[in-house]
Amino acid sequence: xxxxxxxxxxxxxxxxxxxxxxxxxxxxxxxxxxxxxxxxxxxxxxxxxxxxxxxxxxxxxxxxxxxxxxxxxxx
Numbered sequence: 001x002x003x004x005x006x007x008x009x010x011x012x013x014x015x016x017x018x019x020x021x022x023x024x025x026x027x028x029x030x031x032x033x034x035x036x037x038x039x040x041x042x043x044x045x046x047x048x049x050x051x052x053x054x055x056x057x058x059x060x061x062x063x064x065x066x067x068x069x070x071x072x073x074x075x
Contacts, residue, residue, distance in 0.1 A: 007068040009061070016069060023047070026065060036062050038070075 002018040015027040022038035035047040037054060044066030045054040
């Protein structure tokens with residue numbers, strides 16, 4: 001499993017903790033903020049905080065975080 005890493009989106013810094021199946025737990029200001037999952041090359045989904053099921057809605061912040069994760073991983 002990959003080690004945690006930090007990314008920046010604009011002026012906000014996030015800590016990224018990789019999990020299995022292209023899923024990542026995102027921390028903001030030292031607090032668990034959200035979970036996201038890579039769906040396709042350019043589509044990232046926010047996971048419901050209670051069920052961990054994907055929420056199929058457009059979320060600009062999730063998209064930008066996903067892009068930075070992909071860039072960090074060299075994908």
